[in-house]
Structure formats: C-alpha cells, structure tokens
Amino acid sequence: MPKRGFLGLKRPFLGAVFLIIVALFGISFISGALGRSILGDLGLPSWLSVSRPDPHLPPEVVFRLFGFPITNTILASWLSILTLVAISFAVTRRMRLIPQKLQVIFESVLGWLLKLCQDVAGEENGRRFFPLVASIFLFVIINAWLSLLPGFGSIVLTGAEGEAVHLLRGANTDINLPLALALISFVFVEYWGIRSAGGLRYFSRFLNVSRFLRGLGKFFKGKLRDGISFLFNGVIDIFVGILEALSELVRIVSFTFRLFGNMTGGEILILIMLFLVPWVLAVPFYGLELLLGFVQALIFGGLTLVFATIAVAAHRREEA
Amino acid sequence: MEAETMKLLAAGICMGLGALGPGIGIGILGLGAMQALGRNPEARGPIMTNMILAIAFAEAVAIYALVVAIVLIFVA
Numbered sequence A: 001m002p003k004r005g006f007l008g009l010k011r012p013f014l015g016a017v018f019l020i021i022v023a024l025f026g027i028s029f030i031s032g033a034l035g036r037s038i039l040g041d042l043g044l045p046s047w048l049s050v051s052r053p054d055p056h057l058p059p060e061v062v063f064r065l066f067g068f069p070i071t072n073t074i075l076a077s078w079l080s081i082l083t084l085v086a087i088s089f090a091v092t093r094r095m096r097l098i099p100q101k102l103q104v105i106f107e108s109v110l111g112w113l114l115k116l117c118q119d120v121a122g123e124e125n126g127r128r129f130f131p132l133v134a135s136i137f138l139f140v141i142i143n144a145w146l147s148l149l150p151g152f153g154s155i156v157l158t159g160a161e162g163e164a165v166h167l168l169r170g171a172n173t174d175i176n177l178p179l180a181l182a183l184i185s186f187v188f189v190e191y192w193g194i195r196s197a198g199g200l201r202y203f204s205r206f207l208n209v210s211r212f213l214r215g216l217g218k219f220f221k222g223k224l225r226d227g228i229s230f231l232f233n234g235v236i237d238i239f240v241g242i243l244e245a246l247s248e249l250v251r252i253v254s255f256t257f258r259l260f261g262n263m264t265g266g267e268i269l270i271l272i273m274l275f276l277v278p279w280v281l282a283v284p285f286y287g288l289e290l291l292l293g294f295v296q297a298l299i300f301g302g303l304t305l306v307f308a309t310i311a312v313a314a315h316r317r318e319e320a
Numbered sequence B: 001m002e003a004e005t006m007k008l009l010a011a012g013i014c015m016g017l018g019a020l021g022p023g024i025g026i027g028i029l030g031l032g033a034m035q036a037l038g039r040n041p042e043a044r045g046p047i048m049t050n051m052i053l054a055i056a057f058a059e060a061v062a063i064y065a066l067v068v069a070i071v072l073i074f075v076a
Helices: A011-031 A033-039 A072-092 A102-121 A123-146 A176-197 A200-205 A210-221 A224-276 A282-319 B003-018 B020-039 B041-074
Strands: A061-065 A068-071 A156-158 A164-166
Touching: A011 A033, A033 A224, A068 A072, A072 A102, A072 A123, A072 A176, A102 A123, A102 A282, A123 A176, A123 A282, A176 A200, A176 A224, A176 A282, A210 A224, A224 A282, A224 B041, A282 B041, B003 B020, B003 B041, B020 B041
Parallel strands: none
Antiparallel strands: A061 A068, A156 A164
C-alpha cells in the first residue's frame, strides 16, 4: 500500500487545513484583546471580538419557584441528572445477556469502577462502597463534561432581579454542590466506620484516653515507672486522637475547595482565553478541561473510597 | 497606593507563591514514581494509581491559592 502522506491524508489537504487554522488564528489575534492592545483599533467588525469576561462567583438566580430561588447551576445539575437517568433507562430497557452497543459502554464503565473499588477496599467492602463512589464519580464527570457543550454560558436571559443572566452554568462551579457532595461522603464514611466497629467504639479512635487512664491506674496503684510511661504515651495518644478528628472535619473543606477551585478555575481560564484570542487558542484548554473533569471526578470518588477503607480498617489495628 | 492596585498585586503574589510548593511537590512525586517504575515495571498499576492520588492532594493546595486569588480580584 503506497504511503499516503501524514496521518493517512494527502499532503495538499493537510497543507490547506493548516493554512486555514493559521489564518483563523491570525484574524482572531488581530481582532481579539491581545491584538487590540498591541496594534490598536483597526476598525474590524465588532462581531469578531469578545467582550471582557465578568465571572461572578456566586451562582445567578434565573427564576423563583414557590419563593425558592432556582439558579443556573441548579438547572445544569438537573440536566445532568436527566442525562444519567436517560442513559440508564436506554441501557436497561432491553438488557440482554450478550450486550450490544450502548450496554457495552455502560457495562464497561461500571465494571471499571467496581474493579477500582474492589482493588482499593477488598472484595466485599469494595462492593459495599461501590454505589456511593460510582454515583459521585458519574455525577461529577457528567456535570463537568456537560458544561463544555455549546449553550452553557452563551444563552442569556433577563434574570429574577432584572440583570442579564446565563441560562446554564456548569454545576460544579457553584460552591454549594461540592460542599453537598463532601458532606454526603463524610456522613457515609463515618457511618461505615461506626457500622464496622460495632457502635460507639469507633469514636475511641478520636477520644483515645484508654492508655492515659490505664497509666493513671498504675500510678495510683504504686507502680510508678510503668505509670509514668503509660501516662506519657497516653497524652500523645490523646493529642493524636484530636488531630485525627480535626483532619476528618478539614477533609470536608478540602474536598469542597478542590472540586470547586478546579472547575471554576478551568471555566475562568477558557473565558479569558476566548477573550484574548477568540478562535483557536481555547482549543487546547478545552482538552485540558476534558481531562481535568475526568481526573477530578476520579479524585473525589477515589478519595471517598480511600477514607472509607481507612475508617473501616482502623479498629482492627488496635486489636492486633 | 490605591486599594484596586493592591488587590491586583496581592492576587498575583498569592497565586505565584502558592504555586511554588505544589509544583515542587508534584515534581518530587513524579521522581518517586519514575524511579519505582524503573525498578519494577510490572507494578505499573498500583504505582500510577497512588501517584495520581498523591498528586491530587498536592494540587489541592495550589487550588486553595487560586481560589484566594480569584476572590481577591473578583469579589473583594
């Protein structure tokens, strides 16, 4: 078979595509903000330039439902819920033992998630943690990827207070959604820890006073040397327990800000790239956003899984 | 110096200094992962998984700095 140039396409075709891309880049460079600040106003038509982005961190209210404000990020999260429900419905409508097309894709995604859970947490714990981890992963990734589609951030309405408002905005850029997911994962991790330790014994991980009290007992019974060493280690144990409790709570904050910061930072980055050179420059950043959406979903679900594994295994360390 | 100038300066310094530590940290993590891969190419799965996990922790600190910088420019 004769070699067909680069990537299987004939060379003149590739050359034409390359020239078109360079021309687009040149035009948008001249008409965008960079060109305008270097070369001044050349009188190009105004539809070639993009206005300065004005990112507004709190989500904007689109309308009110029975007095409850519905923001554009809530609409976007409803859209991703609808997408997930529609995909699940289409896949399970006519399930066959030997799957076809869409069922293969969905089964392979879920199988990969289940394998991840079982690799990290073991066979039965992995199966137990799988629903929460998979739900968090799928919700976050569909939120992140849907916000890259056209329509998010471009349809503008007049909002509830009368100012111009976008109809849809990526759901992960509203700080309330990462906070809600972090609280859910925190509650579940603590619940699994309490279930596996058999009750309030789970909290002995944070209120680790057993060695201290044993030291006090030995001290007052007269065994001074043993008592002193137990007392000393007991004080260290109490301190470590307080630190563990604090780190459990700080985990909520770090989950929230990791997801929120990545998603909002990515959105602002793409907006600014579109402002500087409207046409070609934002394409690599779109790719970066795709990758980041997947990585952040994996991190959120994976960290929930890791902390749940630690919480379930913690009580076994004391008995060894 | 007016407040607007100070805020922009503060945002720049915040993000710049805040990216130093995580950058170096992620580089050290990559070094460890590469060395481990070189010694034991068969353990590629666990090494990569744990490396990505640790990189996410390190990157979160840079994201905190980014959030403070964004708040300084657009909200404060």
